[in-house]
Amino acid sequence: MSDALVELLQHLVNGLSVxxxxxxxxxxxxxxxxxxxxxNFAHGDVYMVGAYAGFYLADLLTPGxxxxxxxxxxxxxxxxxxxxxxxxxxxxxxxxIERLAYRPLRGQARITSLITAIGVSFLLEYGxxxxxxxxxxxxxxxxxxxxxxxxxxxxxxxxxxxxxxSNYDVIGLAxxxxxxxxxxxxxxxxxxxxxxRAVSFDPQVAGLMGIPVNRIISWxxxxxxxxxxxxxxxxxxxxxxxxxxxxxxxxxxxxxxxxLGGIGSVPGAMVGGLxxxxxxxxxxxxxxxxxxxxxxFTVLILVLLFRPEGLFGRVTVEKV
Amino acid sequence: MGRAVSxxxxxxxxxxxxPFLWALQRWSPPYPTxxxxxxxxxxxxxxxxxxxxxxxxQFSLGHAGFMSVGAYATAKTMLALADVQLAFLxxxxxxxxxxxxxxxxxxxxxxxxxxxxxxxxxxxRGDYLAxxxxxxxxxxxxxxxxxxPAFLGASLGLxxxxxxxxxxxxxxxxxxxxxxxxxxxLSTQGRALFAIREDEVAAEAMGVDxxxxxxxxxxxxxxxxxxxxxxxxxxxxxxxxxxxDFKRSMEAVVMVVLGGLGSITGxxxxxxxxxxxLELLREFQDYRMVAYALMLVVLMLARPQGLFGTAELWxxxxxxxxxxSAASAGPPGGxx
Numbered sequence: 001m002s003d004a005l006v007e008l009l010q011h012l013v014n015g016l017s018v019x020x021x022x023x024x025x026x027x028x029x030x031x032x033x034x035x036x037x038x039x040n041f042a043h044g045d046v047y048m049v050g051a052y053a054g055f056y057l058a059d060l061l062t063p064g065x066x067x068x069x070x071x072x073x074x075x076x077x078x079x080x081x082x083x084x085x086x087x088x089x090x091x092x093x094x095x096x097i098e099r100l101a102y103r104p105l106r107g108q109a110r111i112t113s114l115i116t117a118i119g120v121s122f123l124l125e126y127g128x129x130x131x132x133x134x135x136x137x138x139x140x141x142x143x144x145x146x147x148x149x150x151x152x153x154x155x156x157x158x159x160x161x162x163x164x165x166s167n168y169d170v171i172g173l174a175x176x177x178x179x180x181x182x183x184x185x186x187x188x189x190x191x192x193x194x195x196x197r198a199v200s201f202d203p204q205v206a207g208l209m210g211i212p213v214n215r216i217i218s219w220x221x222x223x224x225x226x227x228x229x230x231x232x233x234x235x236x237x238x239x240x241x242x243x244x245x246x247x248x249x250x251x252x253x254x255x256x257x258x259x260l261g262g263i264g265s266v267p268g269a270m271v272g273g274l275x276x277x278x279x280x281x282x283x284x285x286x287x288x289x290x291x292x293x294x295x296x297f298t299v300l301i302l303v304l305l306f307r308p309e310g311l312f313g314r315v316t317v318e319k320v
Numbered sequence: 321m322g323r324a325v326s327x328x329x330x331x332x333x334x335x336x337x338x339p340f341l342w343a344l345q346r347w348s349p350p351y352p353t354x355x356x357x358x359x360x361x362x363x364x365x366x367x368x369x370x371x372x373x374x375x376x377x378q379f380s381l382g383h384a385g386f387m388s389v390g391a392y393a394t395a396k397t398m399l400a401l402a403d404v405q406l407a408f409l410x411x412x413x414x415x416x417x418x419x420x421x422x423x424x425x426x427x428x429x430x431x432x433x434x435x436x437x438x439x440x441x442x443x444x445r446g447d448y449l450a451x452x453x454x455x456x457x458x459x460x461x462x463x464x465x466x467x468x469p470a471f472l473g474a475s476l477g478l479x480x481x482x483x484x485x486x487x488x489x490x491x492x493x494x495x496x497x498x499x500x501x502x503x504x505x506l507s508t509q510g511r512a513l514f515a516i517r518e519d520e521v522a523a524e525a526m527g528v529d530x531x532x533x534x535x536x537x538x539x540x541x542x543x544x545x546x547x548x549x550x551x552x553x554x555x556x557x558x559x560x561x562x563x564x565d566f567k568r569s570m571e572a573v574v575m576v577v578l579g580g581l582g583s584i585t586g587x588x589x590x591x592x593x594x595x596x597x598l599e600l601l602r603e604f605q606d607y608r609m610v611a612y613a614l615m616l617v618v619l620m621l622a623r624p625q626g627l628f629g630t631a632e633l634w635x636x637x638x639x640x641x642x643x644x645s646a647a648s649a650g651p652p653g654g655x656x
Contacts, residue, residue: 039447104621112624114379119616126609293462297455301440308444
C-alpha cells in the first residue's frame with residue numbers, strides 16, 4: 001500500500017476509536033433529551049465519575065496497580081468486573097441525580113432544570129477536586145492532580161499492512177458496538193423500550209395509558225449513565241490519564257455529536273459520534289492539530305445554522 | 321417623556337456618582353479600595369449577564385469568553401497607544417481619554433464576538449446557547465494559546481499593562497451598566513425581552529422579532545462583559561488565557577441566579593455580598609466552587625426565582641402596602 005493510503009487508514013482507525021467513545025456518551029444525552037427534553041449537563045461528569053469508579057475498583061481488586069503475573073483470562077475477568085462495577089456505580093449516580101435534582105423540578109420552567117443540571121455538573125467537577133477526606137476508606141475525593149488508570153488488559157499492537165491496530169481499538173470497537181446493538185434492541189424490541197418511546201412522544205398521555213412515567217425516566221438515566229461509564233473505561237484504558245475535569249470536553253463533544261445526529265434519536269447519536277470522531281481526527285491530521293477542539297463547536301454552529309434538527313432528527317414544531 | 325428628560329435620566333446617575341467615587345478614590349485606604357474595585361467589576365459582570373439570563377430568559381455560560389475578548393482588545397490597544405499622548409491635553413487627562421478609548425475598543429470587540437456567537441445559537445431554543453457559549457469560552461482560550469506569542473502572548477499572556485483601573489473607572493462602569501439595564505427594562509426593547517422570557521411562542525405570535533431581540537440583548541451583554549474584562553486587565557496589570565476560565569463565568573451566573581433572574585438590584589446586592597464574603601473567607605478557597613454549585617442546586621430546588629425574584633430592592637417596600645399588593649402579582653415591570 002502507498003504511504004498516503006496507510007496514513008489515511010491509520011487516521012480512520014484512530015478516528016473510529018475516539019468516535020465510539022463520543023457515540024456512547026452521546027447516547028446518554030440523546031435518551032435523556034428524548035424523554036425529558038432536558039440537556040443533562042451533568043452527563044459528561046457522570047462519565048468522569050465512571051473513570052474514577054473504574055480506577056478505584058481496579059485498585060481494590062489488585063492493590064499495587066498493574067496486573068503482573070496473572071494470565072490473560074484473569075485480566076479479562078478483572079476488566080469485566082471493573083467495567084460492570086463502574087457501570088453499576090454510575091447507573092446509581094444517574095438515578096440519584098434524577099431523583100434528587102431533576103424530578104422535584106419537573107414541570108417548572110425549563111431554565112430552572114438547566115441551571116440545576118449545571119449546578120450538579122459543577123458539584124461533581126469541583127467536589128472531585130477536593131483533597132481526600134480522612135474518614136473515607138479509599139482516598140476520596142481524588143483531588144485535582146491527574147491519576148493514571150491501570151492497564152486492565154495488556155496492550156498488544158498488530159500491524160496490518162503498515163496500519164497499526166492495538167487490541168484496545170478492537171476491544172473498544174467491539175464493546176461499543178455490542179452495547180449499541182443491545183441498546184437498539186432494548187429501545188425497539190422490549191416493553192421497556194416501547195414505554196420509553198411512548199414517554200418520549202408524550203409523557204402525559206403515556207401516563208394516562210398506565211405507563212409508570214417516573215420509573216421509565218429513572219431507568220433511562222440509569223441506562224444512559226451506565227453507557228457513559230462503559231465509555232469512560234474504554235477511553236481510560238488506552239489514554240490512562242484521568243482528572244476531575246476529564247469529562248468536560250468529551251461531554252461537550254458528545255453533546256455536539258448528539259445534536260449532529262439529531263437529538264432524541266438513538267441511531268443518530270451513534271452516527272453523530274462516529275462522524276465527529278472522524279472529523280476531529282482528519283482535521284487534526286491534515287490541518288493544524290491545535291484546531292482539534294474547535295472542530296466540534298464549528299460543527300455544532302454549522303448544524304444549528306443549516307440543519308437544526310440534525311441528520312436523523314424530525315422537524316418538530318413547538319406548540320403552545 | 322421627552323428626549324431631554326430621558327437624556328437627563330441617563331446622565332444624572334453619573335453626575336451624582338462622580339463626586340462620591342472621587343472622594344472614595346481619594347481617601348479610601350488601599351485594601352478596601354482593592355475590594356471595592358472587585359465589587360464594582362463583579363457588578364458590571366452580574367448585571368450585564370442578567371440582561372441575557374434574567375431579562376431574556378436565555379442561558380449564557382460564556383461570559384468569561386467575552387471578558388477575555390474585551391480584556392485582550394483593551395490591553396492590546398493600551399500597549400499600542402503606550403507612547404501616545406494627546407498634545408492638546410495635559411498628561412492625566414490624555415491618559416484618561418486613551419484608557420476610555422481602549423475600554424470602548426474592548427467593548428466593541430466583545431460585542432462583535434457576541435454577535436458571532438449569538439446569531440447562530442439564538443435562532444433556536446435556549447438550551448443550545450448554554451452549550452455554544454460554554455464551548456466558545458474554551459475555544460477563545462485555545463485560539464489565544466495558538467496565536468503567535470508576539471501578538472497575544474500565547475500561553476504566557478500579556479503583562480506590563482499600565483495600571484489605569486481606578487475606583488472611578490470601575491464605579492462609572494458599574495453605574496453605566498445599571499443605568500443601561502434600568503433604561504432597557506423600562507423601554508419597548510425591555511418589554512420585548514420580558515415577553516420572550518415569559519413565553520417565546522406567545523411573544524412571537526404577538527409580533528415580537530424574538531431572534532432579533534435576543535441577539536441584541538446578547539450583544540449588549542457581551543459588550544459590558546468586555547468592559548469588565550478591560551477593567552480587570554488594567555487592574556491586575558497582566559492577563560493570560562486562563563485568567564478568564566469557566567470559574568469566572570460560573571461566578572457571574574451564581575451572582576445573577578442568587579440575586580434573582582431579572583432583578584438589577586438583586587444582581588448588585590449578590591455581586592457585592594459574594595465578593596466581600598469571598599474576601600472574608602479566603603482560607604476556604606477549595607470549597608468555594610463546591611459551595612457555588614451546591615448553592616445553585618439548592619436555590620433552584622427551594623426558590624427557583626432567586627432571592628429577589630424579578631423584583632427590585634424598592635419593590636420590596638412597596639409591596640408591603642396593601643394597595644400595591646395586587647399589582648405585584650403581575651409580571652415583572654408591570655408596576656411601571
